[in-house]
Amino acid sequence: MDLAALYDAWASRLLAFMMTITRDRHRAEDALQNLFVKLATNPPDLRDPRAYLFRAARREAWRSSEGRPERTLESLDVVAPTTEATDPQPLIAALGRLPEEQAEVVLLHAIEGFTFKEVAQIVRISADTAASRYRLALDKLKELLRRD
Numbered sequence: 013m014d015l016a017a018l019y020d021a022w023a024s025r026l027l028a029f030m031m032t033i034t035r036d037r038h039r040a041e042d043a044l045q046n047l048f049v050k051l052a053t054n055p056p057d058l059r060d061p062r063a064y065l066f067r068a069a070r071r072e073a074w075r076s077s078e079g080r081p082e083r084t085l086e087s088l089d090v091v092a093p094t095t096e097a098t099d100p101q102p103l104i105a106a107l108g109r110l111p112e113e114q115a116e117v118v119l120l121h122a123i124e125g126f127t128f129k130e131v132a133q134i135v136r137i138s139a140d141t142a143a144s145r146y147r148l149a150l151d152k153l154k155e156l157l158r159r160d
Contacts, residue, residue: 029069046072103153
């Protein structure tokens with residue numbers, strides 16, 4: 013396993029995901045660093061690193077967020093794709109106002125492209141619960157975006 017290549021390929025996406033949990037860029041960066049230190053000291057057999065990395069990132073983010081004050085994603089520099097036609101800031105702000113459980117499902121499914129079954133494995137919930145959280149999140153996002 014080439015750790016540098018793994019970091020280059022996944023770090024920014026994992027950081028964005030970890031920020032939905034920690035709601036703090038510095039804690040997310042620390043958690044990301046801890047994750048890669050663990051990978052360096054005890055490398056797993058990663059044939060397909062995608063699900064493993066997000067599952068491990070989630071665990072590290074939750075560990076680092078214990079006892080943290082509540083913050084919103086609006087105040088963070090979240091990594092988001094941009095296009096000329098669309099300003100991502102209203103969506104990022106709305107995503108930050110979702111409950112953490114819904115925000116992580118949206119990020120994993122809509123942005124990272126995981127199926128609900130894969131999201132369920134990463135988050136350790138049922139696929140039906142993942143789909144339900146996603147549907148509720150989309151309804152709330154539509155409402156928030158209409159208000160703004």
